[in-house]
Amino acid sequence: xxxxxxxxxxxxxxxxxxxxxxxxxxxxxxxxxxxxxxxxxxxxxxxxxxxxxxxxxxxxxxxxxxxxxxxxxxxxxxxxxxxxxxxxxxxxxxxxxxxxxxxxxxxxxxxxxxxxxxxxxxxxxxxxxxxxxxxxxxxxxxxxxxxxxxxxxxxxxxxxxxxxxxxxxxxxxxxxxxxxxxxxxxxxxxxxxxxxxxxxxxxxxxxxxxxxxxxxxxxxxxxxxxxxxxxxxxxxxxxxxxxxxxxxxxxxxxxxxxxxxxxxxxxxxxxxxxxxxxxxxxxxxxxxxxxxxxxxxxxxxxxxxxxxxxxxxxxxxxxxxxxxxxxxxxxxxxxxxxxxxxxxxxxxxxxxxxxxxxxxxxxxxxxxxxxxxxxxxxxxxxxxxxxxxxxxxxxxxxxxxxxxxxxxxxxxxxxxxxxxxxxxxxxxxxxxxxxxxxxxxxxxxxxxxxxxxxxxxxxxxxxxxxxxxxxxxxxxxxxxxxxxxxxxxxxxxxxxxxxxxxxxxxxxxxxxxxxxxxxxxxxxxxxxxxxxxxxxxxxxxxxxxxxxxxxxxxxxxxxxxxxxxxxxxxxxxxxxxxxxxxxxxxxxxxxxxxxxxxxxxxxxxxxxxxxxxxxxxxxxxxxxxxxxxxxxxxxxxxxxxxxxxxxxxxxxxxxxxxxxxxxxxxxxxxxxxxxxx
Numbered sequence: 268x269x270x271x272x273x274x275x276x277x278x279x280x281x282x283x284x285x286x287x288x289x290x291x292x293x294x295x296x297x298x299x300x301x302x303x304x305x306x307x308x309x310x311x312x313x314x315x316x317x318x319x320x321x322x323x324x325x326x327x328x329x330x331x332x333x334x335x336x337x338x339x340x341x342x343x344x345x346x347x348x349x350x351x352x353x354x355x356x357x358x359x360x361x362x363x364x365x366x367x368x369x370x371x372x373x374x375x376x377x378x379x380x381x382x383x384x385x386x387x388x389x390x391x392x393x394x395x396x397x398x399x400x401x402x403x404x405x406x407x408x409x410x411x412x413x414x415x416x417x418x419x420x421x422x423x424x425x426x427x428x429x430x431x432x433x434x435x436x437x438x439x440x441x442x443x444x445x446x447x448x449x450x451x452x453x454x455x456x457x458x459x460x461x462x463x464x465x466x467x468x469x470x471x472x473x474x475x476x477x478x479x480x481x482x483x484x485x486x487x488x489x490x491x492x493x494x495x496x497x498x499x500x501x502x503x504x505x506x507x508x509x510x511x512x513x514x515x516x517x518x519x520x521x522x523x524x525x526x527x528x529x530x531x532x533x534x535x536x537x538x539x540x541x542x543x544x545x546x547x548x549x550x551x552x553x554x555x556x557x558x559x560x561x562x563x564x565x566x567x568x569x570x571x572x573x574x575x576x577x578x579x580x581x582x583x584x585x586x587x588x589x590x591x592x593x594x595x596x597x598x599x600x601x602x603x604x605x606x607x608x609x610x611x612x613x614x615x616x617x618x619x620x621x622x623x624x625x626x627x628x629x630x631x632x633x634x635x636x637x638x639x640x641x642x643x644x645x646x647x648x649x650x651x652x653x654x655x656x657x658x659x660x661x662x663x664x665x666x667x668x669x670x671x672x673x674x675x676x677x678x679x680x681x682x683x684x685x686x687x688x689x690x691x692x693x694x695x696x697x698x699x700x701x702x703x704x705x706x707x708x709x710x711x712x713x714x715x716x717x718x719x720x721x722x723x724x725x726x727x728x729x730x731x732x733x734x735x736x737x738x739x740x741x742x743x744x745x746x747x748x749x750x751x752x753x754x755x756x757x758x759x760x761x762x763x764x765x766x767x768x769x770x771x772x773x774x775x776x777x778x779x780x781x782x783x784x785x786x787x788x789x790x791x792x793x794x795x796x797x798x799x800x801x802x803x804x805x806x807x808x809x810x811x812x813x814x815x816x817x818x819x820x821x822x823x824x825x826x827x828x829x830x831x832x833x834x835x836x837x838x839x840x841x842x843x844x845x846x847x848x849x850x851x852x853x854x855x856x857x858x859x860x861x862x863x864x865x866x867x868x869x870x871x872x873x874x875x876x877x878x879x880x881x882x883x884x885x886x887x888x889x890x891x892x893x894x895x896x897x898x899x900x901x902x903x904x905x906x907x908x909x910x911x912x913x914x915x916x917x918x919x920x921x922x923x924x925x926x927x928x929x930x931x932x933x934x935x936x937x938x939x940x941x942x943x944x
Contacts, residue, residue, distance in 0.1 A: 313613065321584060324620075325560040328528055329577040331631075332521055333564055334734075336532075336575070338635070339520045340568055343378065343509065344461050347485035349648050350507035352744070354386055354487045356725075356751045358758070362406045362426050368647050369428040377645060380516030381509055382469070382480065383434060385427035386487075387442060388505040392419045394862015411439050418443065422452055422506060424470075433471035440470050442508075448482060454570045455484040456500055463569035465534060466542060469510055481542070482510045483569055513543045521545065523631065527583035535565060535572040542573065559584070649724070649745030651682070655738050657702045666745055669724060671716025687713035687721065705730060705738055711748075723749045770800075775850075775870040780863060781828065783807045783821050795870060824866045827854045837873070849877040908932045
């Protein structure tokens with residue numbers, strides 16, 4: 268009994284001791300387990316937060332890269348716009364003018380990847396010969412359009428800079444003859460916007476080199492320089508174009524992405540033929556792995572539907588997400604410190620990331636500003652930049668040259684001092700109205716320098732919008748049109764002189780184009796047909812004359828246009844009788860502007876001469892009738908006494924047949940008409 272009681276007592280003691288230990292250390296163990304669980308949960312939560320932050324960072328970096336790509340395309344488009352404005356504001360661009368315009372702007376430092384900047388005229392059917400002759404007279408004696416062939420439209424390379432042996436081989440090449448280039452040219456012509464080709468082999472690349480590039484075309488119009496009305500493609504005179512390598516073009520732009528994000532660009536319709544691939548071609552084996560991110564955007568750039576693909580590289584994830592196993596090995600005795608450290612690390616880490624993002628953004632802004640200022644200082648046009656309130660914050664040297672002010676003198680609203688006094692109030696009001704409406708502004712005005720020199724300009728101002736849809740700045744481009752206006756005035760004076768000369772010509776004169784529409788008519792022609800000169804321009808014969816006469820005129824014109832042979836005919840005009848007027852009509856094929864052909868018609872009025880001839884003929888017929896009825900017979904002799912006429916000798920005794928005596932003198936015949944015999 269005692270042994271049993273002792274055993275029971277020991278068992279109870281052990282149970283009591285265990286309970287005491289449990290009561291003593293249970294809270295501590297509970298706290299430890301709770302903190303351990305909190306550590307695990309916090310670590311997992313931190314890992315989840317870091318993964319999501321990394322994903323957000325990837326998407327932000329991808330969007331920034333997309334913006335950089337589009338911005339770089341916009342910078343190159345602005346280069347082409349400047350070239351189009353220059354060509355459109357010049358009456359006829361020569362090779363020397365194009366070389367001076369480009370200068371040293373097209374360099375690898377300012378425009379990475381750009382190979383050439385050129386101009387190609389738009390040659391419509393029938394104008395090939397005139398373009399070739401014009402360029403041969405310029406500085407290219409061996410210029411010819413190739414490949415051979417008669418095409419409705421041709422776009423031959425006329426000028427290209429920088430000029431080298433490779434560029435020389437491309438001169439005259441009809442870019443419209445190749446389908447890929449033709450598609451881009453048609454797009455630029457149809458949509459009045461720059462258009463880019465797919466990757467192609469450039470003309471001056473060797474076929475075995477394997478190199479490819481793209482060409483961007485910008486349409487040029489004589490009417491407004493760099494703008495073409497969408498429904499008036501006849502105003503297009505050519506294209507400013509640029510050939511460049513996409514790989515070199517974008518490598519520098521995407522350099523900030525480093526080894527963290529890879530970029531690929533391809534046509535939506537042909538993804539196997541990429542425009543661009545980042546130097547790093549690493550791709551994740553498992554697209555569902557949360558350590559790798561992927562994002563695709565479809566953009567329309569320069570009339571090309573492009574698919575832009577971004578995917579993260581291992582370095583991107585490793586630099587942003589810490590290892591979960593490292594945290595699990597932390598010391599249990601520093602759990603609270605670890606929690607505080609994790610919380611502090613999260614705050615500091617986020618701040619550091621924000622600082623890094625801020626520094627990267629500051630560097631990017633500085634690089635963009637440097638790029639902008641480099642482009643602006645080398646641009647052949649004036650450039651100014653204002654804040655959203657319209658206060659000027661920057662002008663380039665070319666603007667200062669136009670206005671006669673220094674850069675600091677133009678800051679704020681002081682730039683208005685450079686405006687011509689007669690234009691200042693109008694331009695200031697237009698500028699304030701555009702600022703209030705937040706719209707673009709196009710203005711023609713004059714600048715007057717302190718020395719009184721006047722510069723005529725055309726200015727285009729565009730609002731720049733940030734990612735929030737708010738106007739951040741206004742960018743303006745100013746083109747000096749002084750020389751163009753002087754040329755236009757001289758041309759207008761020359762045209763007026765030519766018009767006065769044509770009107771002073773007393774012979775009726777008219778010029779019609781290939782559609783039989785009157786282009787030039789002088790006053791003598793209008794008076795001859797009983798019309799006013801103002802009735803003719805743009806009208807056809809069918810709109811001015813009876814149908815039968817108009818049909819004859821158009822058949823004559825068509826015959827001259829097709830054959831190229833002149834038409835010279837004597838024709839009556841008007842109803843038969845005393846009102847009939849006789850003319851000698853001359854029609855010749857001539858060349859018109861724009862490579863067209865036309866018909867020059869002149870009328871020489873011979874009515875009085877014709878009437879005199881008819882009167883003489885009637886008189887002669889009356890005389891001959893009288894001699895035939897006379898009982899005697901008569902003859903006529905010319906100045907050399909040769910017989911030219913004998914009256915009716917039938918039944919008379921004649922020594923010889925009168926037919927044998929015509930054209931001879933009586934001495935040659937040997938007869939004496941005074942002899943009785």
